Amino acid sequence: MRKLFHQPLCPFCRKVRLVMSEKRLSFELITETVWKKRPEFLLLNAAGTVPVLVEETGLTIPDSYAICEYLEEAYPDTMLMGRTLAERVEVRRIVAWFDDKFNREVTRNLLYEKIFKRFFMNSNPSAQSIRMGYQQIKFHLNYLSELVDKRSWLTGNHLSLADFAAAAHVSALDYIGDIQWEKYPAVREWYARLKSRPSFRALLSDRISGLVPPKYYSDLDF
Amino acid sequence: MRKLFHQPLCPFCRKVRLVMSEKRLSFELITETVWKKRPEFLLLNAAGTVPVLVEETGLTIPDSYAICEYLEEAYPDTMLMGRTLAERVEVRRIVAWFDDKFNREVTRNLLYEKIFKRFFMNSNPSAQSIRMGYQQIKFHLNYLSELVDKRSWLTGNHLSLADFAAAAHVSALDYIGDIQWEKYPAVREWYARLKSRPSFRALLSDRISGLVPPKYYSDLDF
Numbered sequence: 001m002r003k004l005f006h007q008p009l010c011p012f013c014r015k016v017r018l019v020m021s022e023k024r025l026s027f028e029l030i031t032e033t034v035w036k037k038r039p040e041f042l043l044l045n046a047a048g049t050v051p052v053l054v055e056e057t058g059l060t061i062p063d064s065y066a067i068c069e070y071l072e073e074a075y076p077d078t079m080l081m082g083r084t085l086a087e088r089v090e091v092r093r094i095v096a097w098f099d100d101k102f103n104r105e106v107t108r109n110l111l112y113e114k115i116f117k118r119f120f121m122n123s124n125p126s127a128q129s130i131r132m133g134y135q136q137i138k139f140h141l142n143y144l145s146e147l148v149d150k151r152s153w154l155t156g157n158h159l160s161l162a163d164f165a166a167a168a169h170v171s172a173l174d175y176i177g178d179i180q181w182e183k184y185p186a187v188r189e190w191y192a193r194l195k196s197r198p199s200f201r202a203l204l205s206d207r208i209s210g211l212v213p214p215k216y217y218s219d220l221d222f
Numbered sequence: 223m224r225k226l227f228h229q230p231l232c233p234f235c236r237k238v239r240l241v242m243s244e245k246r247l248s249f250e251l252i253t254e255t256v257w258k259k260r261p262e263f264l265l266l267n268a269a270g271t272v273p274v275l276v277e278e279t280g281l282t283i284p285d286s287y288a289i290c291e292y293l294e295e296a297y298p299d300t301m302l303m304g305r306t307l308a309e310r311v312e313v314r315r316i317v318a319w320f321d322d323k324f325n326r327e328v329t330r331n332l333l334y335e336k337i338f339k340r341f342f343m344n345s346n347p348s349a350q351s352i353r354m355g356y357q358q359i360k361f362h363l364n365y366l367s368e369l370v371d372k373r374s375w376l377t378g379n380h381l382s383l384a385d386f387a388a389a390a391h392v393s394a395l396d397y398i399g400d401i402q403w404e405k406y407p408a409v410r411e412w413y414a415r416l417k418s419r420p421s422f423r424a425l426l427s428d429r430i431s432g433l434v435p436p437k438y439y440s441d442l443d444f
Binding site: 046047049059060061062063065066069070073074085086088089092093095096097100101143 | 268269271281282283284285287288291292295296307308310311314315317318319322323365
């Protein structure tokens with residue numbers, strides 16, 4: 001069976017899980033403790049990162065960008081990256097916004113500093129990074145509000161990879177209670193629609209031992 | 223005419239310039255001082271980053287990942303991303319290696335700390351980051367050596383986007399004298415072949431005022 005190596009709170013893994021579920025691809029989910037640098041895993045991906053997808057044929061695809069582009073080419077029945085050149089540009093622009101800018105300015109400063117460093121690396125979080133993360137998340141949630149205020153989905157009328165990339169980051173930060181929903185009603189409405197999709201179910205039921213999410217985390221009505 | 227907003231030493235801009243030249247697309251090159259956050263530029267790309275490509279039709283494409291995927295779809299005559307699914311996976315894996323891992327571990331620690339911060343931001347480089355960059359560049363140049371030792375080009379027998387992504391980072395670091403060529407003969411041989419391509423010419427003749435590259439920087443025989 002198809003295998004996906006992942007970490008439960010990693011937004012890049014979450015994005016791939018959502019895309020695979022939307023495309024109705026079944027897969028076995030394997031939690032990889034990347035920081036242990038397991039030699040067998042490094043043979044699959046010399047970069048040592050998750051996600052890594054291994055197809056039944058043995059074809060091994062590391063990196064969430066490579067995986068999502070591959071899934072769109074290999075399984076085009078459910079298209080998630082737009083049809084016209086302009087639509088595809090807008091999908092990828094927003095994916096890059098979240099996976100690059102949002103990740104650097106928010107996810108790394110909050111999720112990585114507060115959770116990953118403390119729980120998995122036994123090192124101290126940087127107070128300065130956390131402060132920066134809380135400052136910048138406001139700008140980003142306002143930007144997200146602007147987008148979903150004008151459009152049904154992030155890139156227009158069609159649900160796309162852009163929504164899943166954004167929701168993957170948002171859901172990981174929501175697990176640690178860092179989204180102040182009452183301040184961003186338009187984002188909440190958009191996220192509620194995503195949360196109620198079958199592809200979201202597995203994500204919302206995942207739990208990390210010793211780290212309990214807020215009560216509303218898996219509620220469809222929050 | 224098509225316009226490309228760029229910064230001369232930015233590896234992501236260099237990658238796009240190489241790809242556009244290989245695809246024989248003419249363009250006007252506009253140096254954007256991104257740190258000044260020019261309002262007209264933020265209208266083109268709210269993320270405020272270069273590269274940004276503006277087509278004659280007005281279609282605006284920010285982000286080097288979105289641009290390279292767009293160029294491959296819009297101008298497929300010269301294919302740079304492989305033909306089979308497996309080839310395309312390998313091209314994107316290596317692009318991600320350089321634009322994500324190499325960038326984070328080497329380019330940001332050396333080019334950003336030593337040049338960008340000092341020349342353009344008037345702030346002090348972090349000695350710790352620079353030390354880390356010099357440590358990690360060895361691992362990466364050894365990895366690059368392994369790849370080009372076994373293959374003509376990074377992903378096999380065909381020149382691809384992977385070569386341009388890697389060469390873009392290498393060329394920017396070479397401008398500041400941070401590649402010790404004598405230690406990596408296989409990488410030098412691969413880079414010499416790339417350097418002699420017409421697409422490389424414009425890159426090698428670019429100069430940043432106040433920052434002189436080593437003599438061998440633009441030599442085809444170095």
